[in-house]
Amino acid sequence: MSDASGTSSAPALIRLMKVGKSYFRGREPIEVLTDLDLEMPEGAFEALMGPSGSGKSTLLNLIAGLDSPTSGTILVSGQDLGRMSDAERAKWRSQNVGFIFQTYNLLPVLTAVENVELPLLLTSVASKERRKRALTALRIVGLEDRASHRPDQLSGGQQQRVAIARAIVTDPKIIVADEPTGDLDRVSADAILDLLVNLNQELKKTIVMVTHDQRAADRATIVRRLDKGQLT
Amino acid sequence: MNLATIAIKNTRRNLFRTVLTIFGVAVAMLAFLLLRTVLSAWLVGVEYSAKDRLATRHKITFIMTLPKRYVEDVRQVPGVTAVTWFNWFGGKLPGKEDQFFGTMAVDIKSFLDVYDEIYVPPEQKANVLADRRGAIVGASLARQFGWKVGDHITLDGTIFPGQWEFNVDGIYTATKKSIDQSSLYFHWDYLNESLPEIQREQVGWIASKVPDAGQAATVAKRIDTLFEPRDIQTLSMSERAMNTSFLGMISTLLDAMQIVSFVILLIMMLILGNTIAMGVRERTHEYGVLRAIGFMPKHLSAFVVAEATVLGLLGGALGVAIGIPLINQGVGRFMEESFTGLFPYFRVLERDVFIVMGLSVGLAVIAAIIPAYNASKLHVVDALRKFG
C-alpha cells in the first residue's frame, strides 16, 4: 500500500539497515530479528502484525529507542539510535516518542491531568504552562472534564485516551503503540482507533502500532507482517 | 506537581501499609527520644555545674571528714572569694525509709552566698537563719511529701543515730537546671552541738568560689598544696570535674544506653527499608513505563528516596508529638520523684527533638539506598514485560 499523504517522496523518518537483535539465554544466543531492512516515511500510520514470537514487539522496542540493536543501524530522524548511550536514548525518547500500552499504564495515585503532565516534568516547561498543555492534550482526546479523576474512576476506554493524551503532550514526532486496543471492547476500541487516525491525519503524527487486531490494522495506512524475525 | 507531591501521593498506594510503617517509625523514634532524654538528664547535671566553684574533700575518700579549722585556711588561700562547708547527714523519714532524699548540714548563710543559684524568699531566709532547728527544703521535695513552710518534721539519722527535729522555715528553688530541688539543708551548728565531744568540729567537704573558671585549676592546686604536709591531705577540683568523674562511674550504663539507642535506630531502618523495598518490587512495571517515557535511572532513585523521606518525616514527627507530652508530663514526673538525685531535671530538650527529626530523615534516606539502587538498575524492556 502507499502512504496516506499521497506523496511518494516523503522523507524516511525511520530507517533500519541490516538490523539484528539477539538475546542470551544461558550461553545460547536467541536471534529474534535477523538482517532487517525497513523504511518508514514521516506521517505514516503503520501496523506491525505477526504471530507471537515473531519479534514484532522487539522491533517496536528498537524503533522506540527502548533498546539497541545487536547489529545493524537504526536511524530515526537522522539520529543513530544504536550509537547512543542509555542516558542519551532516554533523553531522545522524552523529546521524540510518545507511548501507548495495552494496559494503559497510568500511575494510579495521580489524577488524569497529572498523569498527562508527567512527561513534561522532563522538560524545562514551567509549572503553570505544564498544566495548560496537559489540559490541552486532554481536550484533544475529549476528556477535559475528567481532568481531576483518578484512573480507578475511569473506564478502560477513558484510561487509554488519557494515555494517548500523555503520549502527545510533549508533541513528539512518533507515537509507538503496543496493542492499544488489546484490553478494550469493540466500541471503545473503535473510538481509540478513530483518535489515532485523527492524530495521524490532523496532527501529522507518525504512528507505529503493533497489533493482533485485524480491524485495527485495517485503519492503518501500511501493514507489515513479521514472521520469525523477518518481514514477509 | 513535583517530586515532593508525587512522593506524598505515592504513599497513598497502600494506605494501610503506609500507616503501619509510619507508626512503626514513630514508636522507634519515641523510644529513642526517651533514651536520649535519660542520657541528657544525666549529662545536664554536668553541663550546668559550676566551673567557678571548687569542692575540697579528704584525699583518700569522701567518707572521711576534714577538720573544721581547714575552712579558715581555705578562706585565706589567694583566689578564693567565698567559702562554705557541708556534712552529709543521711536522714530518712520514719516510715518512708525507701524514699531517698539528700540531707546536709551546712552553714546556711555562707552556703546561700556561695550557691547563689539557689533562691529562698527573703522572709523565709531571715526566719531560717534565726531558727537553730530551721531547715530549707527543695521545691520538688516539698511537693513530694506535702510539706509547707512552718511544718515541723522529724528525721531518723542513719550516720548520726537518733531522732532529729527540724522546722521547715523555707522552700528553695534553683535558677539553674543542675541544682536539684529535692534536698534538705539545716544548720551545721545544730548538728555539731548535738554530737559527742570526740565527733565534733568535723566537716564533710568544703566548697569555695573563685573569680572565674580559668582560675579553678590553679586555685584547686594551691589548696591541696597547702594541706600536703599536714596529717590530713585534701583533693580539690571544680564542681564540673567532680560531676564528670561521677559520671565516669556509671559510664558503662551510659554506654549501654547508647548502644541500645543505636539498636532502636537499626530496627527503625529495617521497618522502613523493608516497606520501601516492597514498594519498589511491586512497581517494577510502572518504573518501566516511566523509563519508557524518558525518565532516567536517577529520577527513579529520587522518587524512591523522596518517598522514604516522607515516611521518615511523618513517623519522626508523630513520635515526637506523642513523646513530648508523654515524657514531660508522664514519665518525667515519675523519674523526678522516684529517682530524685539522679534526675533533678527530666524534660525533653529542644536539641534532642532536632536530633530525632534529623535522624528520621537521614536514616530514611540511608534505608532507601538499596531499594533506590535496585529501581535505577532496572532494564526498561524487562520491566515493561513484568506484570506487577
Add this chain to the structure above:
Amino acid sequence: MIPVAYNIRSLAVRKATTIATATGIALVVAVLASSQMLSNGIRNTLGKAGQPGRAIVLRKGADTEMSSNLENRMLNLILAAPGVKRDSSGQPRGVGELLVVLALEKPGTSGQMSNVALRGVSDNVFQFRDQVKIVAGRPAKPGSHEVVIGQRLRGQFKGLDIGQKFELKKNLNVETVGVFAGNGSSSESEVWGDVDLVRSAFGRDAMLSSVIVELESPAKFDAFKVAMERDKQLGLQAFPEIQYYEQQSEGTAKLVTWLTGVVVFFFSVGAIIGATITMYAAVAHRKREIGTLRALGFSRTTILFSFLLEAVLLALLGGVTGALASLGMGFVKFSMMNMTSWSEISFSFDPTPGILASAVLLGGMMGVLGGVFPAFRASRVSAVEAMRD
C-alpha cells in the same frame, strides 16, 4: 493440613524481606535476653554474697554497712549471743569487719579516679567465709601491709594486681599479694586488708562496720535478733545475711529492670509492626496461590493456621538467632556504681536456660501477634481469586 514445607519455601523465596523482618525480631530478643541476663547477674552478684544460716549485725538505723558504726567492744558481746554456732574448740564462728571506700586511679587514663570497696577483715576471714578461695598468689600475712583482691578487680585499677603497690594514705603503701574468687558474689569486687591496717589508715580506731556470725541453724535467727535488739542502749539491729544482700541489690536492679522493660516494650511493638507489614504483603502477593488452594479444597481455617504458622516460623528464625547472639554477652563484664556502697562493682551477664527459652518464646509471641491479622485476611481470600489475573 498444608505441609510446612510450603511456608518454609515461601519464606525462602522472599529472602530480603524475610531477613529484614527476622533481624528486627532478633534484635528485640537479643536485647531482652541480655537485660534479663544482666538482672540475673546483678541478683547473683549481690545476692550470692549472703549465706543461709548467717546473720549480719549493723548499727541501728543504718541500712548499709557503709553507714554503720559499731564499737569494737561490741564484737565479743555479739559473738556471745544465743544461737551463734561454735566450732570444735568452742570458739564462736563470726567476724567483725570494717568497710570503707577508697579512691584509686584507673589504668590507662590520666588520673581518672573511681571508688573501690575496701574491707578490713580479721585473721580468720578465710576460715569463716569458706566459699571464698585464693586463686592466685597467696593470702596476706596477718598484721602486714599486704592486701588481697577479688578477681573482678584484677587489672581494673592501678595497683590492683599481684606484686603491685598502691597508697592507702600518705606514707602508707600496701602491696597486692593475692587474688580470691568468691563464687561470683560482690566480694569479688572488694579489696581485703587487715582490719587494724584499715583502721589506722582511715582514722577509725576501735570501730567496725558490721559483725557477721554463723548461726546454729537458720531457725535460731529470731532468738538471735531479739538478743541483739533488746538492749536499746547498744543500738544494734540484725538481719539474715541473705535478706541484707537482697536489699542492697534492690535499688540497682530496680533501675535496670525499669529501663530495660520500657525499652523492650517499644522494641517489641516495632518488631511486631515489621512482622505485620511483611505478612500482609505476603498475603497480597499470593492471592492467586491462596485462591488456588481454596479451589483445591483446603478450608479457611487451614489457610489461617498456615499463615499464622508462617509468621511464627519467621519470628522464631529471628528469635533463635537473637537468643544465640545474646549468649555472646556472657563474655562481657559490666561495671557500674553500686548505689548503696558508692563503689564500683562488676556484674556479669548470667544466662540460664530459662532466660533463653523465654526469650525465644517472646519471639514466637511476636510472630503470633504480628501474623494474626494477616492470617485472617488470608483466610478470607476466595477461590475465585485463582482465576483472576
